[in-house]
Amino acid sequence: MKTLSRGNFKAAWKSVRRNRGRSFLTMLGIIIGVASVVSVVSIGEGVKRQVTMQINHVGSDLITVRAGQLSTSANGRLSVLSGVHVSGSLSDKDLSSVRQTATGATVVPLAVVGGAVTGEHGAYQDGPVIATSTNLPSVLNQSTAFGTFFTGDDDQNNVAVLGAQAARRMFDEEVPLGHTFGFRGKEFMVRGVLNDFTTTPLSTDVDFNNAIYIPYAMGQQLTDNSTLPYEILVKPADASKADKTVDAIRSGLLKNHGDSSDFSVLKQSQTQATTDGVLSLLTELIAGAAAISLLVGGIGIMNITLVSVTERMHEVGIRKAVGATNRQILNEFMAEAVVLSVGGGVIGIIIAGIIDVVLRLTTTLAPVMQWQAVVIAAGISILIGVVFGSAPALKAARKDPITALRGE
């Protein structure tokens, strides 16, 4: 008899059902809290998995050279401020340095060329024009859906390859091969269309699916060599040489930049650690904010238990008069608080499940509900019931039978 019995819960369930409207409003705080915590955590986890999938697709030995430094601190979390605000740029000199140092590797520069694109249906503004080299598809493990990617012979030709999304938007066709568009006063002919890139939600990368690709030399020619690569992709010939290549590139670039490391050379595995860090931080932040509503919900439960205790003071008196001990009274009210909070928790988890399904159907996000998050949410809701129910329940339990019988 030391613990809550089944009878307590049955009675509590009955009482909760009797005041259905009030009970639902009380649960609302817990419902919102649990639903938002669980779905935020599962969205975060889903994005993490998508990023991992993409990295595995590209290959974990791909090396990315970027301007600016993204540093990861000792505990593995990204220090966002120092990462984002350090400026710097890559130059053509850097590109040739990378080409020299990374022996035997495939080097692909990526540069955004500014300027308006005029397609058959007017201006196209959804994606950038990226000047890159012929090896981009092989480095990213990407194939063309139609036509071919440009080759080394195309450096002086006005040819372009479109991302799948760009093809659809610019020409309203799946296969716009041979169509032309205007860019910086020249006419470019569509040579090929790439397959869809795996989606990269929340990524800071340029959206490859909306981009138009032109040969790197062509891009330089259009801008009088003023276009600078924002990123250089390096794929070592041999995955085992990746670390060595990274070191070689770094020391080569350090020389160019006068020993200041305002650039970063990252392997995909490191990139993953970085994005994971950012995502974890974001997830924790939002989940933390959502958890506040759990606290508020708990206070709601405390409030309603208090009301219930006051309303039923006379009943408490009667029960005590016929021989209920303090603990038995305590259990009755505790059971009610726990039923409210667990009910809210269960409904919250169900709603989080619905949110997951809706997000999967309507967006590119693929949230993954983790059982840990569900268990923790359920545990927290039980805890809330016990913690916030106990104060008013104790008040009822300790009431003197005579005082309670008089109804306050």
Add this chain to the structure above:
Amino acid sequence: MPVIEIKDVSKLYGFGDATTLALDEVDLVIEEGEFVAIMGPSGCGKSTLMNLIGLLDRPTHGDYHLNGRKVSRLRPNHAAKIRRDTIGFIFQSFNLLPKLTALENVALPLTYKNISLTKRLKMASNILERVGMKDREYYLPSQLSGGQVQCAAIARALVNNPKLIIADEPTGNLDSTGSRLVMELLSEVHRMGNTILFVTHNPELTRYATRVVYMHDGTIVQDEQTAIGQVASTAKKALYKTAPTSEEDDLAGVSALMKAVPSTPSKRTSKPTAKKNRKPNKTTKKAKAKR
């Protein structure tokens, strides 16, 4: 061995100037099998005495032995268990839970004894049959007449088979038919060997009692044995031989019934301290009445 043995029990409410003496060194011994009626004007401490005897309340001073066991300083949980097992309490306002059926109400004390649900309901059903409410088991209190509700309350008091039944004005909210129903039931319970204490304002009802105790201002002023079927002599005086309230009494706020009760304690030797205590007490009570 007496069932109830109360010695020098006092009960005070409030602090300092506002202290009210509800019970003033009361002595009372009740033997097994007695059917005691307790009478007296409102506010004389009858209910306080009932609550103390029923272990719903604790005396400020004095000793209380129930079945030879000292119970005046029990912990609340311990008192609850004794209430559950040895005392049945009947209230003026019935005090059934309005949302439970008669059957569930009667089974309530058994809930706190860890008896299984089916057994509980069976026991409750048996008791309800005994009080003649078998066909109204599934009625809610609001669907029953006052007398029937009180019968269900008596069934609840009886369900744990307690030796002692305490009824605080059980007929106070009932009409004469309901009163008779309830009192006949109580006297039947008495015939089965239970000790019963009941508070009443109605002198007629002393017919059922074997003993009548009169209280006034927190003390017992008279204690007489009566035969069942007879109205107690003091009560009879109040019933039939009441002089009309004189102008003087009216000014003093004293009713004829109050005058009919002898004001000097008959059994106990009066103590000077007790008398001293009583006087200021009266004034506070009058002040209360004015409010």
